[in-house]
Amino acid sequence: TAELCRVPKGLYDSIKVKGRATKFVDDIFQPTGNNSLNAQQNFNNKRRCMAMLLFDYLSGQTIPSLYTSFECRYKLKDDTQHAFAMLAQQYKPGIKLMGITKAMTTVYHSCTIDNLSAFLQCVLQEKDAMLTEFDTQKCDFDTIDTQDTYARLLDKIRGCPDRCPCCQRPCDVDHTLIKSNPGSESNKHRCATGHALRAMNGYKFEETDEASLFMCEQIKDDQTIVVGSLRKRWSQFKLDHRDWVFESLLKDDELARLNQKFLSIWAKIGRDLCQKYGMKFVTYNTQRINVPESY
Numbered sequence: 001t002a003e004l005c006r007v008p009k010g011l012y013d014s015i016k017v018k019g020r021a022t023k024f025v026d027d028i029f030q031p032t033g034n035n036s037l038n039a040q041q042n043f044n045n046k047r048r049c050m051a052m053l054l055f056d057y058l059s060g061q062t063i064p065s066l067y068t069s070f071e072c073r074y075k076l077k078d079d080t081q082h083a084f085a086m087l088a089q090q091y092k093p094g095i096k097l098m099g100i101t102k103a104m105t106t107v108y109h110s111c112t113i114d115n116l117s118a119f120l121q122c123v124l125q126e127k128d129a130m131l132t133e134f135d136t137q138k139c140d141f142d143t144i145d146t147q148d149t150y151a152r153l154l155d156k157i158r159g160c161p162d163r164c165p166c167c168q169r170p171c172d173v174d175h176t177l178i179k180s181n182p183g184s185e186s187n188k189h190r191c192a193t194g195h196a197l198r199a200m201n202g203y204k205f206e207e208t209d210e211a212s213l214f215m216c217e218q219i220k221d222d223q224t225i226v227v228g229s230l231r232k233r234w235s236q237f238k239l240d241h242r243d244w245v246f247e248s249l250l251k252d253d254e255l256a257r258l259n260q261k262f263l264s265i266w267a268k269i270g271r272d273l274c275q276k277y278g279m280k281f282v283t284y285n286t287q288r289i290n291v292p293e294s295y
């Protein structure tokens, strides 16, 4: 937009000093030879030539010395032609302005400008009004971004930062597919591709300290887990984390395969985790799942 204002302003400033604005158009075009038109008819033609001259300048063409309107030829005064050539260097229309101008070819070739100064003043006033309006509107990104698009795009790139509160496996839902916020009723967090071994987050059996090799999907509602100093039924734990769906989308055989994969990872890193969390390292649990687990 800066360029769209700069060029008319430069043109306006340079013709402002060239005498009476209303006479400008009449002055700069002189009929060639003797045409039989009266002054008013000639002036009407000159107004058209003025529009064509403005078109030539704004569309980045070289300014010719002759303009034709309704088969009458008009010579552009040498000093004006020279002035426009200088102007084209000093305030060279950019590609955008040239493009807009060319797109308006038919407008320029059918309109008339009888007072270039007033015409440009209108353009510039229009610009001022536009800028004023622009300034009064808050247009920083946060204001425009009423749909949290930025946050959702970040989520899409980084993935959801939430982790299963039980096994700490990252949520793998693409929350950006649904407009509501991550964790809200229709857009809950989930380990859709399956949870991790609970031992990976330090869960162990209460009495034997055996690391729990179960996955969140395998816990039954009436099973008790110990969270910090609290004993909770799994059903209650789920209520405490309503922003999560704890069921994965895996079928039983897929879940069994994933469990096997985790067990082979466990064989490699399990000992370290057991040391970190004070658990007893095992590769299978001797205890049933319905014994309280704690961490």
Ligand SMILES: [Zn+2]
Binding pocket: 164, 165, 166, 167, 168, 169, 191, 195, 196, 216
């Ligand atoms: Zn989990």
Ligand SMILES: [Zn+2]
Binding pocket: 160, 161, 162, 171, 172, 173, 175, 182, 183, 188, 189, 190
């Ligand atoms: Zn999530």
